[in-house]
Amino acid sequence: MSHVRRVVITGAGTVNALGASVAETMAAMKEGRCGIGPLDFPDVDRLTIRIGAQIRDYDPEAHFNRQQIALYDRFTQFALLSAREALGQSGLSFSGALADRSGVILGNSGGGLGTLDDNYRTVYEEGKNRVHPFVVPKLMNNAAASQVSMEWNLRGPSFTVASACASSNHAMGQALLMIRSGLADVMVTGGSEAMLCFGGIKAWEGLRVMSKDACRPFSANRNGMVQGEGAAVYVFEDYEHARARGAEILAEVAGFSMTADAADIVMPSRQGAARAISGAMKDAGLNPEDVGYINAHGTGTAANDKVESAAVADAFGHHADRVMISSTKSMHGHIIGGTGAVELVAALMALNEGVIAPTIGYEEPDPECALDVVPNVAREAEVSAVLSNAFAFGGLNAVIALKKAP
Amino acid sequence: MAQDIEARIIGIIAEQAVLEPGDVSGDQTLEDLGIDSLGLVEVIFAIEEAFDISVPFNANDPTESEFDISSVRAIIDAVTGLVAEQKG
Structure with missing residues (x-):
């Protein structure tokens, strides 16, 4: 090759x-x-x-x-x-x-x-x-x-x-x-x-x-x-x-994966999302323990957040308990066709500033979303690789993996 | 009036379930009738249009919405209440 x-x-x-x-x-x-x-x-x-x-x-x-x-x-x-x-x-x-x-x-x-x-x-x-x-x-x-x-x-x-x-x-x-x-x-x-x-x-x-x-x-x-x-x-x-040309490099776009649920026009699929998450890590040459932060799709609907949490658990195995995941939609709203792009700002912030954006508006733990969602307050943390999830209506999923600048 | 509401709601649900109205009974759930989440949203839309009312329903938590959808009978009762409240 x-x-x-x-x-x-x-x-x-x-x-x-x-x-x-x-x-x-x-x-x-x-x-x-x-x-x-x-x-x-x-x-x-x-x-x-x-x-x-x-x-x-x-x-x-x-x-x-x-x-x-x-x-x-x-x-x-x-x-x-x-x-x-x-x-x-x-x-x-x-x-x-x-x-x-x-x-x-x-x-x-x-x-x-x-x-x-x-x-x-x-x-x-x-x-x-x-x-x-x-x-x-x-x-x-x-x-x-x-x-x-x-x-x-x-x-x-x-x-x-x-x-x-x-x-x-x-x-x-x-x-x-x-x-x-x-x-x-x-x-x-x-x-x-x-x-x-x-x-x-x-x-x-x-x-x-x-x-x-x-x-x-x-x-x-x-x-x-x-x-x-x-x-x-x-x-x-x-x-x-x-x-x-000696350009300043903000991050490496290390991996990408896209999958289709082929299931339902509005309800998300755990499998389709998990395959996209795993695929992006594989494409980037990352293991779950290498990934410090996930910018979630995290729409705040009953269905998405439950299914996304389960998909992360499937794709990350034991490391799902350690990875930080937050939804910045709680702050900038769901920007639909522009949302993944705006959310990549949080991914860059995690890599370059060592700050994980919080999931604000978090009030009550949900046993079906039992991940570290960085509730309400930003957190300082050193991470070297991050993912950004997007799971669309129509069952079309796309996950990007970034690494620190080479 | 009450019977009219009942017949119209059963008609709406039957149409969504692709059944005859006679095959829909009060004790059935929408799930029994094969109506999924999208079908439910369509049923509520059809009810709002038919009775010119607003139905308080959030698909994120159907069981805790103010609108009881636990059975066909529950829906009929809830709509009857809403019609009285909003059109009375």
């Missing part, structure tokens, strides 16, 4: 309810700050679910000009801002051969739902027969990836991945494989979501899996998920390429 290229992270960026940068987000995670609060958008009074981790005090005009705002849905804006931070940190610019060998793969589930919502209102509720000419290029799911490619002249493999709550983990997995296979040298990757609008929440209400009061992952009194919004974007780079 030919030499498999190693892949490292050389830039990170995010915007979410906890902060407008990686540094702000990590600071909030260390404090255990909750970004969830009352939702604020038109017709919220017609919803039964009225909380979410909304990005407050966000001013598009501070970042984009009038023409850009006309073309960029909120999910695209979040992706562009995150990409600016990540690429700024990486120090890369793209021209010539490097531009052709660099691409962007982002995860996303709802596309421009806010744009869709606004324009449905225009034609159905207001009875108008004309919508803005840019509705389609604004709402299409690949708008964010395409706009990032244009802003940074990324001319290689680029597309959008949609696998509901696993979208951005799947996207980052594709970016890893793209570099490993030699099809690209640099990949800008992560995910973005902006589903906090009337139609977005109204649709979710129907399933009756959302909490009206709080996100309490792994707690016996948990009663559902709470949505958030935002994006995170990373620069994945061939290790030799990064080393040759």
